[in-house]
Amino acid sequence: MPLVFRNSMSRVKEEFKPIVPGTVRMYTCGPTVYDFAHIGNFRAYTFEDLLRRYLKYKGYQVTQVMNLTDVDDKTIRDSRAKGITLQAHTAPFVKAFFEDLSTLRIEPAEHYPAATDHVPEMIVIIKKLIEKGLAYQADGSWYFKIAAFPDYGKLAHLDKSGMKAGARVAADEYEKESVSDFALWKEWDESDGDVFWETELGKGRPGWHIECSAMSSKYLGNHFDIHTGGVDNMFPHHENEIAQSEGANGETFVNYWMHCEFLNIEGRKMSKSLGNFYTLKDLLEKGYSPLAIRYQLLSTHYRMQLNFTLDGLDQAAKSLERYNDFITNLSGFSGGESSGEADEIVKRLEADFETAMDDDLNISPALGAVFDFIRDINRLRSENKLSAAERDKALTAIHRIDKVLDFQIKQESLDAKIEGLIAERSQARKNRNFAESDRIRDELLKMGIVLEDTAQGVKWKRKM
Numbered sequence: 001m002p003l004v005f006r007n008s009m010s011r012v013k014e015e016f017k018p019i020v021p022g023t024v025r026m027y028t029c030g031p032t033v034y035d036f037a038h039i040g041n042f043r044a045y046t047f048e049d050l051l052r053r054y055l056k057y058k059g060y061q062v063t064q065v066m067n068l069t070d071v072d073d074k075t076i077r078d079s080r081a082k083g084i085t086l087q088a089h090t091a092p093f094v095k096a097f098f099e100d101l102s103t104l105r106i107e108p109a110e111h112y113p114a115a116t117d118h119v120p121e122m123i124v125i126i127k128k129l130i131e132k133g134l135a136y137q138a139d140g141s142w143y144f145k146i147a148a149f150p151d152y153g154k155l156a157h158l159d160k161s162g163m164k165a166g167a168r169v170a171a172d173e174y175e176k177e178s179v180s181d182f183a184l185w186k187e188w189d190e191s192d193g194d195v196f197w198e199t200e201l202g203k204g205r206p207g208w209h210i211e212c213s214a215m216s217s218k219y220l221g222n223h224f225d226i227h228t229g230g231v232d233n234m235f236p237h238h239e240n241e242i243a244q245s246e247g248a249n250g251e252t253f254v255n256y257w258m259h260c261e262f263l264n265i266e267g268r269k270m271s272k273s274l275g276n277f278y279t280l281k282d283l284l285e286k287g288y289s290p291l292a293i294r295y296q297l298l299s300t301h302y303r304m305q306l307n308f309t310l311d312g313l314d315q316a317a318k319s320l321e322r323y324n325d326f327i328t329n330l331s332g333f334s335g336g337e338s339s340g341e342a343d344e345i346v347k348r349l350e351a352d353f354e355t356a357m358d359d360d361l362n363i364s365p366a367l368g369a370v371f372d373f374i375r376d377i378n379r380l381r382s383e384n385k386l387s388a389a390e391r392d393k394a395l396t397a398i399h400r401i402d403k404v405l406d407f408q409i410k411q412e413s414l415d416a417k418i419e420g421l422i423a424e425r426s427q428a429r430k431n432r433n434f435a436e437s438d439r440i441r442d443e444l445l446k447m448g449i450v451l452e453d454t455a456q457g458v459k460w461k462r463k464m
């Protein structure tokens, strides 16, 4: 079975064929750092994490670029409202963004270019567009001329019949109904304050869309494999990126476009007025674990709307416990008599997981395969029908898949849990609550942990 992705451009599933065999170059639109990212934003970033990890699982060498939009209408508006510099306004949100990525175990991209560091590259592209008759100046600003680029609208499948030729839009964000010539370079005005660059195109600042055209081609070349983002980025942002890049370079910009659907909260659109607007920090403060959040974000297929719920987080925590108990118990299992079934179970896991993921990252059956495997191996272990060699094979298989999912509780937090249980047990013994003390000892034993009472206190080790 080949790896297929649903291409937003063609609207059908296509076999993935990289431009350079064995490597994947992908661009993901990053955050606009004017505020803390919310859980809907992180849905897109975890989808991209799953994509990059699965490509690596398949043996590809991945180069991913995620930009930081640190200058646009919103960052300027909010920094001006606060009366601080653009940089002073965006820096804390950039820092928080990277902390959140790490909390959710989103693997770092290879490059995180910031728009403010790439203005000269943007000027180069705009000048090419001017030379080719694809850009013009009006009221001091520079605009892309849609009428001169017949391919305009091919990604969003736009109906251009009602379009007024020559209509212009200066704002970074607008609706499909307002399809118009869009700003590449915006002449400085008073609302920009001290945010401007003195360039050959005049004193001003870039439009949002040109930023991504410049940063993608700088790090990935003019033609690369995959471009991702949220569905809300498809128009106008990605449509405009295509117009700028293909208009300037005269070659195909991207082979595969992949877009992630919206996230709802408890069945409703997330909004500040409904009080269901969550940043990652909001959820952590409510006591939810980062891993449960990661699990819920990943466990719905990226092209379906995700209904994020607090109940769903509790469910996710249960699934994660089952997953992690399985690994801990299996690691602590010393091995029994083989019944010859394990090989088949391991092979089935790998085949079913890959068949599902190869089909446009179909995560539900992929997770189904993982939990079937857990059930089947658990049965063999409890019946003592698993040899030590089979145990190792099963562990290798789940660890390999965990490189994609990253659901395993890290050793440090596991050690902390063990130490916590040991402390609880000591307290129970002090209180002469031997039933509780025995219960904790049994719980630890199930985790593969044996306790030894020594003169220096309680020591623990993993059962081999």
Ligand SMILES: [Zn+2]
Residues within 6 Å of the ligand: 028, 029, 030, 212, 237
């Ligand atoms: Zn972008």
